[in-house]
Amino acid sequence: MARKYIGIDIGSTASKVCVLEEGCEPVFEVLPTGWNSKITAGIIKEDLEKRYVKIENDSQVVATGYGRISVDYADHVITEISCHGRGGYEMIGRDCTIIDIGGQDTKYINVVGGRPVDFLMNDKCAAGTGKFIEVMANRLGLTIEELFELAEIGDPISISSLCTVFAESEVINYMGEGRSREDLAAGVIDSVALKVATLVQRKELQDTIIITGGFSNNEFFAGLLSKKLGKTATAMTLGRYAGAYGAALLAREKSKK
Amino acid sequence: MADNQKMWADLGMNLEMHDMLCAVLPGAIGDVFMSQENRPEAMDYFDMVLADVHGLRPAELVEFRKNGGKVFGTFCAYVPDEVIVAAGAIATGLCAGSQFWVPGGERYLPANTCPLIKAMLGARFDKTCPFYRLADVYIGENTCDGKKKAYEILGTDVPMHIMDLPQMKREKDYLKWADEIKDLKALVEKETGNEVTAEKLAEAIKLINAKRAALERLYKLRRNENVPISGTDTLLISQIAYYDDPARFTAMVNKLCDELEKRVADGVNVAPGKKRILISGTPMAIPNWKLHNLVETSGGVVVCEETCTGTRYFENQVDESGATVDEMIQNIANRYMSINCACFTPNTARADDVVRLAKESKADGVIDVNLMFCQTYDIEGRSLEERCKAEGIPFLGLETDYTDNDAQQLKTRIGAFIEMLG
Numbered sequence: 153m154a155r156k157y158i159g160i161d162i163g164s165t166a167s168k169v170c171v172l173e174e175g176c177e178p179v180f181e182v183l184p185t186g187w188n189s190k191i192t193a194g195i196i197k198e199d200l201e202k203r204y205v206k207i208e209n210d211s212q213v214v215a216t217g218y219g220r221i222s223v224d225y226a227d228h229v230i231t232e233i234s235c236h237g238r239g240g241y242e243m244i245g246r247d248c249t250i251i252d253i254g255g256q257d258t259k260y261i262n263v264v265g266g267r268p269v270d271f272l273m274n275d276k277c278a279a280g281t282g283k284f285i286e287v288m289a290n291r292l293g294l295t296i297e298e299l300f301e302l303a304e305i306g307d308p309i310s311i312s313s314l315c316t317v318f319a320e321s322e323v324i325n326y327m328g329e330g331r332s333r334e335d336l337a338a339g340v341i342d343s344v345a346l347k348v349a350t351l352v353q354r355k356e357l358q359d360t361i362i363i364t365g366g367f368s369n370n371e372f373f374a375g376l377l378s379k380k381l382g383k384t385a386t387a388m389t390l391g392r393y394a395g396a397y398g399a400a401l402l403a404r405e406k407s408k409k
Numbered sequence: 410m411a412d413n414q415k416m417w418a419d420l421g422m423n424l425e426m427h428d429m430l431c432a433v434l435p436g437a438i439g440d441v442f443m444s445q446e447n448r449p450e451a452m453d454y455f456d457m458v459l460a461d462v463h464g465l466r467p468a469e470l471v472e473f474r475k476n477g478g479k480v481f482g483t484f485c486a487y488v489p490d491e492v493i494v495a496a497g498a499i500a501t502g503l504c505a506g507s508q509f510w511v512p513g514g515e516r517y518l519p520a521n522t523c524p525l526i527k528a529m530l531g532a533r534f535d536k537t538c539p540f541y542r543l544a545d546v547y548i549g550e551n552t553c554d555g556k557k558k559a560y561e562i563l564g565t566d567v568p569m570h571i572m573d574l575p576q577m578k579r580e581k582d583y584l585k586w587a588d589e590i591k592d593l594k595a596l597v598e599k600e601t602g603n604e605v606t607a608e609k610l611a612e613a614i615k616l617i618n619a620k621r622a623a624l625e626r627l628y629k630l631r632r633n634e635n636v637p638i639s640g641t642d643t644l645l646i647s648q649i650a651y652y653d654d655p656a657r658f659t660a661m662v663n664k665l666c667d668e669l670e671k672r673v674a675d676g677v678n679v680a681p682g683k684k685r686i687l688i689s690g691t692p693m694a695i696p697n698w699k700l701h702n703l704v705e706t707s708g709g710v711v712v713c714e715e716t717c718t719g720t721r722y723f724e725n726q727v728d729e730s731g732a733t734v735d736e737m738i739q740n741i742a743n744r745y746m747s748i749n750c751a752c753f754t755p756n757t758a759r760a761d762d763v764v765r766l767a768k769e770s771k772a773d774g775v776i777d778v779n780l781m782f783c784q785t786y787d788i789e790g791r792s793l794e795e796r797c798k799a800e801g802i803p804f805l806g807l808e809t810d811y812t813d814n815d816a817q818q819l820k821t822r823i824g825a826f827i828e829m830l831g
Contacts, residue, residue, distance in 0.1 A: 234828045
């Protein structure tokens with residue numbers, strides 16, 4: 153059996169897996185992380201062994217993401233910054249600025265010469281992250297997909313609170329005033345785009361900007377963010393797998409060393 | 410330790426609450442210090458001082474006061490110990506580096522105040538630190554608005570003397586700081602009943618210069634290519650510098666340095682293959698070892714601190730050529746005004762220091778850490794980053810407090826930074 157290079161990205165919300173084999177297209181998988189990342193890591197292992205390869209024998213595994221230490225069968229543990237940087241670079245094929253919107257972190261990663269040279273993460277606050285969107289969708293009784301769909305037709309209400317909990321109260325107030333759901337949905341997405349833009353504008357933005365993470369394939373969000381940045385931020389169809397892909401690529405590099 | 414309990418009771422401390430603090434210390438010391446491998450033997454002394462941090466030195470202060478001696482509590486690297494020592498008194502740092510004291514401080518201060526200032530008030534008002542009980546007078550300084558206003562609150566419970574630190578560095582500011590030091594001299598003379606003579610002051614200058622020289626020696630040794638001592642251990646020494654007996658401390662640091670010299674010659678390296686990190690930013694008062702512990706368990710080794718518990722405390726000496734008390738005081742003022750704190754404007758000399766120190770210590774990168782809500786250091790972080798990048802020095806800015814709830818997030822950032830350097 154050919155050697156497999158496996159990247160496992162255990163995020164706070166979703167876990168992503170990438171399987172690489174020489175001469176083949178990368179394969180991607182996603183599953184919810186659930187409440188225990190150790191169990192999730194176990195499920196991933198079982199699945200990998202059933203479908204691809206015996207982990208101990210013919211594979212090199214790199215784990216990343218906030219649950220990276222839970223992958224006890226990983227050969228290497230590498231932070232999500234390095235993995236997203238590597239994966240994002242490979243996906244777009246040139247130096248770029250990566251904006252990753254994760255479940256609990258928003259990251260800025262600047263890739264020069266194929267390597268991350270600078271990064272920034274949001275402070276310990278959920279504003280401008282996937283968690284914020286998730287909380288607001290729940291409050292509005294919508295799935296995340298529905299929230300994005302409604303947001304496109306709404307007229308954004310300004311949600312100014314910097315704290316997810318306070319912003320939720322702000323949304324509840326607007327709901328009490330009888331404001332429409334689409335305007336609120338538009339306000340939520342607009343506020344995330346604004347917070348992300350404010351964060352990353354403290355740093356150098358290259359001409360090529362790509363979005364990775366859970367909402368990275370959303371053209372509407374990419375358009376909104378581009379407007380706030382005054383520069384084009386490109387939606388990536390497979391952007392949510394950037395971390396896992398980078399981890400798999402780094403697994404291959406490590407085994408060649 | 411039974412003697413400690415009696416001493417703490419006599420000092421009017423809240424014993425029940427203080428026991429909670431004492432209960433966590435051995436675990437913290439084990440996790441942070443004893444888990445390190447290949448430590449220098451001469452760390453024994455500092456380990457001992459730390460293990461009985463609220464017993465050993467306080468007992469000496471109690472004895473000293475029994476015989477009529479006065480103790481002055483200080484909070485800042487700008488306050489010159491020389492003048493206090495010259496009056497036959499003892500200067501002791503009042504540390505405030507633990508989350509344990511923060512809730513107590515929040516009873517008096519807004520939540521968005523820096524943890525150091527909150528801990529200061531908590532330690533005093535909760536009656537859980539013997540040093541805060543043992544200082545007869547506290548010497549404050551106008552280094553930031555938070556401290557300035559917090560001292561007013563401390564002043565309701567303990568005699569306070571505030572030194573008005575200039576915040577620019579023009580010639581008249583140096584003269585002004587000398588004036589403030591003269592006021593401090595008058596205060597310590599009044600409190601102790603002892604005159605600060607030229608002879609006594611000259612002696613005190615020599616004593617404190619020797620302490621600074623010992624620390625300078627330590628910092629030069631630690632940054633050797635073969636790192637002979639961890640940053641965590643060195644930080645502990647810098648923290649102890651604030652409250653130990655100066656002559657004994659100097660002797661112990663020099664003894665350690667003798668051992669380190671031998672280690673360097675033998676090629677002993679406590680951090681082979683680790684990335685060399687310079688930490689700049691706000692003070693790390695005892696028992697705040699959070700950042701050093703994170704860096705040194707994430708593939709890095711701290712080779713220098715450009716902080717008040719680092720180079721700002723000991724760089725530059727007081728010129729010993731002064732003949733009169735006035736000349737000596739001006740020389741003292743000149744040395745302390747050479748410290749580059751973010752409370753000054755402009756403060757580009759601090760960025761010069763960081764760049765110089767990064768080069769001298771062959772740092773792979775700079776991590777600038779500021780305590781949450783420390784506005785001046787926070788704002789200055791941006792220009793420091795620009796300067797470091799212009800010099801080609803990788804830079805990571807972090808903000809944190811005394812709690813552990815951001816440990817994982819910090820580990821990711823520090824881990825990513827170290828991967829980036831690799």
